[in-house]
Amino acid sequence: MNLLLALQDPNTQWVLMGCILLGTSSGILGCFAFLRGRSLVGDALAHAALPGVCMIFLLTGSKSIGLFLIGAGVAGLLASYSITAISRYSRIKEDTSLAIVLSVFFGIGIVLLTFIQHSASGNQSGLDKFLFGQAASLVKSDVVTIMIVASVLIGLTAILFKEFTLLSFDPGFGRGLGYPMGLLDGLLMLMLLMSVVIGLQAVGVVLVAAMLIAPAVTARYWTDKLSRMVVLSGVFGALSGVLGTLISTQQENLPTGPTIVLSATCFFVLSILFSPRRGVLARLFRFFKLRRKVLIEDVQQALYECLEEQAGSSRPGGVYLGIGSAELALKSGKSLSQVKSALAEMVRQKIVAERAKADGSSTWTFTPDGLKNSYLLVLNQRLWDLYHMNQNEYHHVHIDQSQEELAPQLTEEMLEKMLAQLEAYDLTPKLTEGTQAISRLYAREQGGLSL
Template sequence: MDQIWSMLSDPNMQWIFLGCTLLGLSSGVIGCFSYLRKQSLMGDTLAHAALPGICIAFMLTGVKSIGLFLIGAGAAGLIATFGIGYITRHSRLKQDAAMGIVLSGFFGLGIVLLTLIQHGDYGNQSGLDKFLFGQAASMIGSDVLTMSIVCALLITACTLLFKQFKIISFDPGFARGIGYPVAFLEQLLMLLIVVAVVAGIQAVGVVLVAALLITPAVSARYWTDRLGLMVVLSGLFGAASGAVGTWISASVSNLPTGPVTVLAATLLFGVSVLFGPKRGLVAKRLMRRKVKQRFNRESDPLAQSHVKKKEAAL
């Protein structure tokens, strides 16, 4: 506890701790709907597609500003989203193939632009490659303020449109039948995922940001069958991963915050797989043992007669 309080007394660590916690919270909430709609790879695709947007924003302005990078990455993510939709509608390719094409194409373009920047006459280019794997230690107060706004936006949108997102996640045909604008809601949900991905790029990078969207949601699924509780648990798991990742990286020198945060989320997933109350491996093994014992008792004539004698005595 003394180490934790010592860490939180550092103003720079306060920004990093708060930023990573908010990032995990918002990513966990919005990631539930992406997971339920079987679009787990969409976050990974949008994260890789955001890299050329970041590079183009820097090439046009020459300024390393998280706000400008958010705009560029968001624009690139939206283009990638429409590209996936266009490919699936106008070809025989399925969505997973379309996402693979867009992911590799945009990420390849981003690497080319990043190489041109590093070997060009662009000033203030130092640290731009950190967006590949994230650099949470470089966050300042304005970055955390931006993340706070993004977190509030995502949570507010998911709260107000919870019923609509729930219906289109499980039965879009029914949603269309009762008059919901399904196409608009799907695009809005995709936009929120883009915002969550772009906000997390600075902390964990384009390579690992998809883990913060999917891993907390999958972990929460092992603990409940109710969507509302699942969304809450996913947000809590994401926030806990961000907090634990920041604490561990601050305790060990030269340990990056983003990858440690992802490892913390993966550890929570492992605990959920083992000890989930209904779906966990331990719970399933105990259930199988109970069923086997009941079957053995019911199939044993001596045991049945013993049970009947007890019932008669009662």
């Protein structure tokens, strides 16, 4: 109820409007900052804006956001120049120079802020809102300024999208094509600065950087295409802006900045967990699926090899009884329960058939289809083994080791050579449908295989 009332208030509507555009523009620009590895530069720019804002207040005594934009902009330019200068002209690394500039500018800002507060010119209240942000303190003229700047930023990004893409992924190539990459980089920096500055009043100096980082990182989890990432990031930014502002209106004395940042973080955490390709849950699911598949294949191979040994040693015309699960566990190195669950799965897929013995235990053999399938599996496996054993011999052959099947990657003569080698090692899989010894193996009565 409270929320509905708040929404009907025209001032809240203005504020929300501002926060949406704010979130969108910083989400969009954040993508490029993220890809350029500049995520924390926004943090430094934001902290550096504080002395600029205080200076403007000291000089003019006014609190208009337009003037603050200028002050923060100048301070931000100085800060970004200092960061580059320190890491270029001394042996100090970029991250340290970032931290130096951030903290020193912020310290100077605090000196000025406390100086203003202590000198008590009366009009200074509200300046400290810049630290943590208070969207409610935005008035219509502020919102209009924010909207104009945000729209310009979004429009510029749309126009220069191709150039910024080039800048993010391959600036060297861009330079080769004749684009002024240095100029574009500077422009991007300037745009980042603008988006930080318009966010100051709503989100605050300390946290405004999160508006650049969190939506971009969140969007990265959902897509691999920059165009989609930019759109998504803008949407996430806008959503967190709205959500955070609404939450903050529900509780007195709750600054907007942290609630906006926490909303953005919630989207981020949800994305980490549930995004379809890179999410933690999806990856866990794929991992367990793969593990299951490997387990089944291992047991299948063990069964094949056990049968192979049995067929080799058994008397001609003897009864082929199949293999017990304990023996399979020993052969494959898996635990008994793993073997049993794999066997159950294979029975379901009609690869193996169970044969009950008189003493109540069971043995397993392949079904005709299962044997065909297993022959290919084992052949593939042994070809891989051979390839790995004799890699020196095959180093000139281009093999993609991440592929499952080896045979389709080989030329005819390569395959023949390898098969001959298998034969020499006595590794050719011996149980096939076609061979004389095996053609008598199929027992009709239980769908199993007997000799």
